[in-house]
Amino acid sequence: MRKIGLLSLAAVFMLATFAFAAGELVIGIQGPETGNLAVYGQKTLSGAKLAVDEINAAGGVNGKTIKLINYDSRGDKAEAANATQRLINKDKACGIIGEPTSGATFVIGPIADRAKTVLISAGATAKGVTDNKPFVFRDTLLDSDGGPATIKFIMDKFGWKNFALITSVNNDYSVGLSAIFKKAVKDFGGNIVVEQTISDGDTDFSAQITGIKPHNPQAIIFSGYYPEGSLILLEARKQGLNVPIVGGDGLLAPDLWDVAKDAALGSIVYAGFSPEAKAKKVQEFVKKMETRGGADMFSAQGYDAVYLLANAMKDAKVTNCADAKQRTAMRDALANIPGFDGVSGQMKFDKEGNAVKKPFIQAVDKKADGTYYFKLLNE
Amino acid sequence: MLEIILKQLLNGITVGSIYSLIALGYTMVYGIIKLINFAHGDIYMVGAFIGLIVATQLTSNFIVVIVVAMALTAILGVLVEKVAYKPVRNSSRISALISAIGASIFISNLVVLINGPQREAYPQIFPEINFVIGGITISFLQIFIILVSIALMFGLYYIVHNTKMGVAMRAVSQNMTTARLMGINSDKVISFTFAIGSSLAAAAGVLVGTYYRAVDPLMGLLFGLKAFVAAVLGGIGSIPGAMVGGLVLGLAEVMGVAFISPSFRDAIAFGILIFILIVKPSGLFGKATKEKV
Numbered sequence: 001m002r003k004i005g006l007l008s009l010a011a012v013f014m015l016a017t018f019a020f021a022a023g024e025l026v027i028g029i030q031g032p033e034t035g036n037l038a039v040y041g042q043k044t045l046s047g048a049k050l051a052v053d054e055i056n057a058a059g060g061v062n063g064k065t066i067k068l069i070n071y072d073s074r075g076d077k078a079e080a081a082n083a084t085q086r087l088i089n090k091d092k093a094c095g096i097i098g099e100p101t102s103g104a105t106f107v108i109g110p111i112a113d114r115a116k117t118v119l120i121s122a123g124a125t126a127k128g129v130t131d132n133k134p135f136v137f138r139d140t141l142l143d144s145d146g147g148p149a150t151i152k153f154i155m156d157k158f159g160w161k162n163f164a165l166i167t168s169v170n171n172d173y174s175v176g177l178s179a180i181f182k183k184a185v186k187d188f189g190g191n192i193v194v195e196q197t198i199s200d201g202d203t204d205f206s207a208q209i210t211g212i213k214p215h216n217p218q219a220i221i222f223s224g225y226y227p228e229g230s231l232i233l234l235e236a237r238k239q240g241l242n243v244p245i246v247g248g249d250g251l252l253a254p255d256l257w258d259v260a261k262d263a264a265l266g267s268i269v270y271a272g273f274s275p276e277a278k279a280k281k282v283q284e285f286v287k288k289m290e291t292r293g294g295a296d297m298f299s300a301q302g303y304d305a306v307y308l309l310a311n312a313m314k315d316a317k318v319t320n321c322a323d324a325k326q327r328t329a330m331r332d333a334l335a336n337i338p339g340f341d342g343v344s345g346q347m348k349f350d351k352e353g354n355a356v357k358k359p360f361i362q363a364v365d366k367k368a369d370g371t372y373y374f375k376l377l378n379e
Numbered sequence: 380m381l382e383i384i385l386k387q388l389l390n391g392i393t394v395g396s397i398y399s400l401i402a403l404g405y406t407m408v409y410g411i412i413k414l415i416n417f418a419h420g421d422i423y424m425v426g427a428f429i430g431l432i433v434a435t436q437l438t439s440n441f442i443v444v445i446v447v448a449m450a451l452t453a454i455l456g457v458l459v460e461k462v463a464y465k466p467v468r469n470s471s472r473i474s475a476l477i478s479a480i481g482a483s484i485f486i487s488n489l490v491v492l493i494n495g496p497q498r499e500a501y502p503q504i505f506p507e508i509n510f511v512i513g514g515i516t517i518s519f520l521q522i523f524i525i526l527v528s529i530a531l532m533f534g535l536y537y538i539v540h541n542t543k544m545g546v547a548m549r550a551v552s553q554n555m556t557t558a559r560l561m562g563i564n565s566d567k568v569i570s571f572t573f574a575i576g577s578s579l580a581a582a583a584g585v586l587v588g589t590y591y592r593a594v595d596p597l598m599g600l601l602f603g604l605k606a607f608v609a610a611v612l613g614g615i616g617s618i619p620g621a622m623v624g625g626l627v628l629g630l631a632e633v634m635g636v637a638f639i640s641p642s643f644r645d646a647i648a649f650g651i652l653i654f655i656l657i658v659k660p661s662g663l664f665g666k667a668t669k670e671k672v
Contacts, residue, residue, distance in 0.1 A: 087452065159487065169641070169642050170642070195642050196641075197640060197642065198641050199641055199642055199644065201601075202600070202641065202644065203591050203593070204394055204591065204633075204636075206390040206393070206394070206635075207387055207390055207633045207634075207636040207637040207641070208636070208641065209387045209392060210383060210387055210637065211637055212384070212385065213516075216385060227498055230498075230593070231591060231592075231593060234591070234592045234593070235591075236505055237507060237520055238520065239509070240507075240509050240516055255498070258500055259498055259499075259500040259592070259593045260500075260592075261500065261503075316614075318430065379419065
């Protein structure tokens with residue numbers, strides 16, 4: 001009895017493996033679906049799912065359907081490494097969409113690279129994530145692209161020349177971004193007239209704003225996150241300094257106006273996605289995502305990552321991902337994509353596998369009914 | 380440059396007067412029952428949230444907001460005393476301290492549970508009016524906060540020195556057993572002390588809300604610790620000491636941020652604590668005033 005059971009089980013497995021080999025190409029995706037970064041992983045996953053559903057509905061790739069296998073890394077680096085091993089060795093994934101955070105991508109990038117399996121991070125922004133790893137890519141907007149483009153844009157459009165710069169000294173993101181902003185202002189002929197520093201978690205910025213005010217800047221560049229950003233805005237208005245703040249996607253959150261209210265109006269941020277973009281593709285995506293938790297930067301980049309992988313599979317005529325030759329061909333196809341028109345913008349890859357793309361520059365604005373939103377400035 | 384220094388002085392006095400209000404609660408409770416009420420910072424936070432609820436749901440009349448917040452928070456203060464401190468009053472000092480820390484964690488997490496951990500916007504109660512006097516921009520709100528703080532401190536001074544309850548408070552702080560033998564209901568006096576201290580903390584919470592226009596459930600921790608430093612600096616147990624300690628701390632912090640580095644903000648506060656404990660553990664006013672309330 002037991003033997004028959006085992007035999008039938010083995011038969012089922014064989015059939016399953018056969019079906020798997022015949023009809024499906026696996027794309028793996030992992031990220032924090034639970035834990036304190038859960039939002040990032042869930043959003044990326046929901047965008048990726050939409051893309052897979054669309055591709056399969058349109059007939060799949062190279063005569064096969066795409067199967068999306070997702071693992072929850074809980075934002076844990078060891079867990080992410082396990083999931084990557086599993087996707088490569090057991091699931092025989094053609095490509096992996098991995099980890100929206102930089103820290104975990106540093107861990108899993110080398111694993112995928114050694115196994116000659118393409119990995120696209122749909123969120124890692126730190127410097128060096130893809131360096132010297134031919135199989136590792138990312139489709140996020142980098143601060144080194146977003147910062148300078150935003151400075152150039154506002155200097156051209158508004159004629160601003162003099163900026164104050166506020167850095168949060170205990171925040172790596174802020175310190176890094178401030179250096180980028182500072183160089184950009186100098187490169188484009190503007191001036192940083194005064195520099196101030198804060199710490200994340202502070203609430204009293206009266207001393208800093210008092211220090212900035214006599215220099216009459218046309219805008220305050222703040223490279224930190226929104227909780228401090230909103231309080232800086234309030235403090236500036238309180239001291240009669242009516243200038244906007246300019247920052248990165250660390251400021252991109254509704255909490256900015258939830259706290260600062262009208263003081264937030266005119267604040268300028270850049271990001272890798274805007275649901276306001278008029279492009280037909282973007283509007284369709286926003287509409288389709290309505291029933292899947294809403295469109296945002298992470299879902300857009302997850303969605304684009306799937307299409308990037310699918311395009312590369314098509315170009316390399318991938319039919320069997322267990323074959324390292326095919327996976328290498330797929331990698332080459334991805335690296336040489338001449339230009340990809342995603343919902344998170346036009347992009348191509350540089351020689352290290354970083355997406356080169358344009359930021360969506362947005363300003364806080366108010367609709368007639370009193371609700372605030374990010375208005376897209378550059379389109 | 381002079382203008383900036385004067386403006387920074389004003390910034391420092393504004394922050395300092397808020398520290399003073401909170402420090403008074405620490406110092407009074409310590410004066411009476413020799414207990415450092417570590418839940419005091421969280422009581423201050425609850426005061427700010429009660430003010431927020433009144434201001435958004437009922438009326439944005441400042442008098443109503445601050446009075447309701449002070450009254451309800453006074454009740455909370457008494458409740459905390461009854462639940463967390465009274466049962467351990469005759470136990471070792473360490474039990475009372477642990478109980479205080481427990482009460483602090485309980486209150487802040489309760490608010491996180493009800494409200495969520497995020498920062499809440501405070502409604503704008505006063506329009507932003509700035510006066511320019513001799514080239515210096517002075518905001519109405521800063522002057523208002525300083526005046527309200529001074530008024531509350533004088534109110535407290537009056538209660539302690541000119542009322543029957545004040546006399547009782549001073550008597551209990553000198554010697555609880557003797558005071559009891561003289562017919563003073565020490566339980567009542569202790570409750571009253573918690574009520575007064577908590578309502579001053581609530582006033583500070585409302586002022587912080589109107590000044591920074593945002594409150595969050597964990598704001599009590601650091602602000603409370605700073606106010607504790609202010610109380611120690613002034614000489615814990617001394618009312619004038621708490622007032623002066625708060626001002627000195629506020630000024631030192633803002634000047635440090637403005638002219639050294641904001642990274643030193645907390646280092647300055649706790650550096651002062653360490654310095655004072657080494658050099659003059661009794662604090663600035665610790666010896667000068669014999670009276671402790």
